[in-house]
Structure formats: structure tokens, C-alpha cells
Amino acid sequence: MKRKEQAFFHNLVAITALIILVLIVLFCVLYPMFADTTYWKISGERLQRPSLEHPLGTDNLGRDVMVRMACGGRITLSVAFCSGLVAAVTGTVIGIISGYAGGGVDSVIMRLMDAISSIPSLLLAIVFDYALGMGKGYFLFGIAIAGIPPFVRLVRGGVLEISGSAYAEASRALGARSLHVIKEHVVRNILPLAAIQTTTSMADALTICTILGYISVGINPPVPEWGALFDTGKEMLRAFPHLSIVPAAAIILCIICLYLLGNGIRDSLSIRGGAA
Amino acid sequence: MNEHEILLEVRGLKVSFHTPRGIVQAVGDASFQVRRGEVTGIVGESGSGKSVSAYAILGLLAGNGKAEAGSAVFRGRDLLPLGEKELRRIRGSEISMIFQDPMTALDPAFTIGKFLTEVLRSHDRTVSRREAWRRSIQMLTAMGIRTPEDVMRCYPEALSGGMCQRVMIAAALLCGPQLLIADEPTTALDVTIQEEILSLLLQLKEKQGMSILFITHDFGVVARLCDRVAVMYGGYIMESGSVEQIFHSAVHPYTQALLRAVPRLEDDGDEPMEALAGDPVDLIHPPQGCVFAPRCPQCSEECLLKRPLTADLGDGHTAACHFVREGGGIHV
Numbered sequence: 001m002k003r004k005e006q007a008f009f010h011n012l013v014a015i016t017a018l019i020i021l022v023l024i025v026l027f028c029v030l031y032p033m034f035a036d037t038t039y040w041k042i043s044g045e046r047l048q049r050p051s052l053e054h055p056l057g058t059d060n061l062g063r064d065v066m067v068r069m070a071c072g073g074r075i076t077l078s079v080a081f082c083s084g085l086v087a088a089v090t091g092t093v094i095g096i097i098s099g100y101a102g103g104g105v106d107s108v109i110m111r112l113m114d115a116i117s118s119i120p121s122l123l124l125a126i127v128f129d130y131a132l133g134m135g136k137g138y139f140l141f142g143i144a145i146a147g148i149p150p151f152v153r154l155v156r157g158g159v160l161e162i163s164g165s166a167y168a169e170a171s172r173a174l175g176a177r178s179l180h181v182i183k184e185h186v187v188r189n190i191l192p193l194a195a196i197q198t199t200t201s202m203a204d205a206l207t208i209c210t211i212l213g214y215i216s217v218g219i220n221p222p223v224p225e226w227g228a229l230f231d232t233g234k235e236m237l238r239a240f241p242h243l244s245i246v247p248a249a250a251i252i253l254c255i256i257c258l259y260l261l262g263n264g265i266r267d268s269l270s271i272r273g274g275a276a
Numbered sequence: 277m278n279e280h281e282i283l284l285e286v287r288g289l290k291v292s293f294h295t296p297r298g299i300v301q302a303v304g305d306a307s308f309q310v311r312r313g314e315v316t317g318i319v320g321e322s323g324s325g326k327s328v329s330a331y332a333i334l335g336l337l338a339g340n341g342k343a344e345a346g347s348a349v350f351r352g353r354d355l356l357p358l359g360e361k362e363l364r365r366i367r368g369s370e371i372s373m374i375f376q377d378p379m380t381a382l383d384p385a386f387t388i389g390k391f392l393t394e395v396l397r398s399h400d401r402t403v404s405r406r407e408a409w410r411r412s413i414q415m416l417t418a419m420g421i422r423t424p425e426d427v428m429r430c431y432p433e434a435l436s437g438g439m440c441q442r443v444m445i446a447a448a449l450l451c452g453p454q455l456l457i458a459d460e461p462t463t464a465l466d467v468t469i470q471e472e473i474l475s476l477l478l479q480l481k482e483k484q485g486m487s488i489l490f491i492t493h494d495f496g497v498v499a500r501l502c503d504r505v506a507v508m509y510g511g512y513i514m515e516s517g518s519v520e521q522i523f524h525s526a527v528h529p530y531t532q533a534l535l536r537a538v539p540r541l542e543d544d545g546d547e548p549m550e551a552l553a554g555d556p557v558d559l560i561h562p563p564q565g566c567v568f569a570p571r572c573p574q575c576s577e578e579c580l581l582k583r584p585l586t587a588d589l590g591d592g593h594t595a596a597c598h599f600v601r602e603g604g605g606i607h608v
Contacts (some may be wrong), residue, residue, distance in 0.1 A: 175368030
């Protein structure tokens, strides 16, 4: 255990990525609490350039962009983290069931997963939003469901590989329960794979969430969202480039950090560098 | 406790696998026994059913495999009809098994310490972690590992093949089983390490009176370790007897051919090694007569038509061949 932690801390890139993510999250959570304005309040002249009072200036309605970035981040990031986690947990459970049960159950589950992955995730999110009530955040489930199939495939593959492995057989021969074999060996060996897949699906969820914001689906104005902020900014790209560059940069930075973090976790958890 | 009490008696074991290409009869008819304090070897080539027989005894066959007939009586109880739950209690604590490739038999995600203590505690939840740790270290020491504490903290990747096999043997013996099934435990190891593992097993047998069922394809290993040998081919026991009987007065043409195929140091190397012509048995369509008949130099018409019965040659020496007569004497 100690060795693994060391490996993680030696992984400077992943640590930096984690620190950046934490800082972004802290900024999103804390900044609106201490700012003397909120995301919907018109707090000054329209389209001001960055100043001490408004660190990122104001938008076309005179609202503080910094506070809107922070509040937008709350939405975007929580959608990304939550749907990524929901996909990870559900996908892992379904994958273990599928790989362990085999036969008909396995076939049905896997065909179902094929069906889900044949629907574009963006479309799935839009459908959930329209069907269950707009502006209530139901699109999150759409994003989460779209993230499930890769998890199921990954975990199922791992379960099949590990339950057929020599060491699973050896532990059965020494009297271990087959459920114990699953619990101990499978979970432990799949962890690195699941970790990287979790950050990947969070990054995917973040992308979809911002695309939805960009096309004004899911979250209604005046609630900000990074994709929506980018959308507002792009109309004034020449005169006020920071209005679109800041949200775009935030989106890209978060996605990159999520991927790097996933890589780092994988490296520090994987054994013999085996699991890819 | 009777010295030569029969610990495990397998009779008429038949194992088949249902595959998409047909029913594979991996073991047609196998009978052998392991006596207390003795090492019984099962020798045979790949696909002769030697490992499958062992797996069947412990109920470890793959999902499509089934022990269809016979019995495997271990201390007065037939193991074949037992359910998974009862078998699980027997595995590890009464009969243990070690495998061919020790490097893959250990989960790379766990330290040796975690692995060994889990083995102990999965059989007896009342053992405390501290106690399990202590007993594991004791067992590793008994396996000739000089730095057991360091090894306990290692991951399998850090250990050599020989070390891994010692750890596996320690795990197998941790719960004090009476029978150890060793499925080619030295095949994946270097010759020098092989020798170390063999002398460790020999020591276990001599000092602790451990009974071992040793599965191998190596006659040299058999000569070194075993008291009794069963020679298997195509899912049938061809000949069985004490090591002396098999090495010095083998009567079955297959055993004789196998022994001739073992290279010897005295050979000058000019003559090609003797090999057995023909192909291994097709287990989906086994021959009607003796399974060895198509490759047998002495094959007669009777051999092709009728499966030979096992003849008792006295003193525990048996052979299944039409040319061998009950009570000894070879009929030509």
C-alpha cells in the first residue's frame, strides 16, 4: 500500500492536475460566497474590461463575469462529477453481474449496452431533458446512462479474465468462496481500470454538459454554465475575446486535468504496469 | 494410525467435457490410490487426463466438465457427489492443490502476507490477523524461506518462480491438509529450482508423513519422489505399481515405450532418441479397442476390437493390456 501511495506522489503530473482541479472547484464553491454580487445581478456598466472591481469584466447585460464563471462552474462540474460517478457505480455493478452470471443474462445485458451506445449521448441527454421536464437537470441522467456501456464492457472483460485466471483457480483450490474470489481479486484488479474510466467519463460528461449549454438545452438562463457563457461570448469575440476565451479555457483545462489525473491513478494502482 | 492406510481411493473415474465439437472423454476409466505417507505419481503425456482426474476429485472442473462415473473415496467419504459447499470445506483444509505455474497462481494485486493470512482466515474466521500472520511466517520458514518477514510484505512480482512455488506450497499446507495434490509443480521452473522444490516435497513427505498425489510427465521426477506410479494414456490407466515395478519390470508396451524415450546420460548422443510413432488419442472419438492400440508396436486384432481389462500382477502391480495375464506372466 505504501509503495502505491509513493508511486502516486511521485507522479508529478497527476498531482499537479489534481491540485488544479481542486483549486478550480474551490474557486467555484467559495468565490460566489464572498463576492458582493451574484450571477443574475446587474452590477455595473455593460461590457466593461477587466478591472479590480470586476476581475473578468462584465457581460453584455452588465453582470460580473467572474461570479458567473464560478456559478457556471458549480453547475458544469457537478454535472460532470455526478454523472461520471453514477455511470461508474452502475456500470461497475452491471459489469460484474454480467461477467459473473454469463450465459443468457450476459447476452441480454451486453446487447442492451450495444443498444445504448448506438444512441449518441448528446441526443440521449436532450431526450431526457425534454421528456422529464426542462430545466430540472434531468439531462444528467441522460449523460450518466450514456456513460454506462464502456464501464460495463471494461468491468465484464476484467471479471472474465480474472475469474478464468490461474490465481482465481488457485484460490478456489485452496477453499475460497467464489464470491470471495470476485470480491477480492476482481475488485482489486479492476480498480485501476475503473479509475481511469471514471475520470474519462467525467471528462466526457463535462463535454456533453457544455455542448448542451452551448445549444441552450438543459439549463435555462439566467443560470450560467460554461458552455452557455462561451456561447454568449462568441458574439463579441473580436471586441471582447476574454468573454469566450475564459470559459473555453476552463473547459479545456478541466478536461485535460481529468485525463491526466486518470492516468496518474492508473499508474499508481496498476500492478506490473499490466492493465492498460 | 495405520502406516499404509489408503487415504484416497479413486475407482473407475470417468470425466467428460461437453464442447461444441462433441463430447470429449478426458478420462475414460481411471483407478488409483494414495496411501498415507506415500507419494503417488500419475505420469502421462499432455491430454492423457492426469490433471483432469485431480481436478475432478476436488470438484474444480470447468463448467462443461462432469465426473460421470466412479468414486473418489477420501477417508471413507466419496467426494464426487459432494456439493460445492462441502467441497469448499475440504479444499485447502483436508486436500490442497498446487499448480504448474506459480507465477500466475498468485494474484499480482496482493502481498504474500495478505494472501497467506486470507487463506488461513477463509477456513477459520476465529483466527486473528496477528495469529494468522504468525502462522504464515512459521510456514514460510518451514518452506526454507530465510527472510519470511520480508517475503510477507512482497508482491508476487518481486519473487522468483521458485519462491512463488514455495509460497504456494506454504499456502497449501497452511491449514494442515492430509493430502497434497501437486499438478506438475516443477514444470515451469528451472532445473536447479526444480530440484530444490522436489527436495522440499520429499522432506515434507519424510519428516511430516505428508501424502502427495504428484502429477507429472517427467519420469526422472517420479523416480526421485514417488513410491507408487500410475501411467496414464488417453484417459485410461495403462499400468500402475511401485516405482521399482514400473522402472524395472514394466509390462505394458506404453510404459516400456515411455521409458525408452527418456534420454540417458550414458547415451553417446549419436543415435536419435526413440520416439513413439503416431498421434495422441482423439478424445472425441476414442478407439473402440485399447486406446493405445493405434500406436502400439505389439498391436493385434484383439487390441483394436476389445478394450483390455486391468490385470492384477500381484504386489499391487496392475496393467491393462491384452498381452498381460492375471497373476503375472506375459502372454505372447
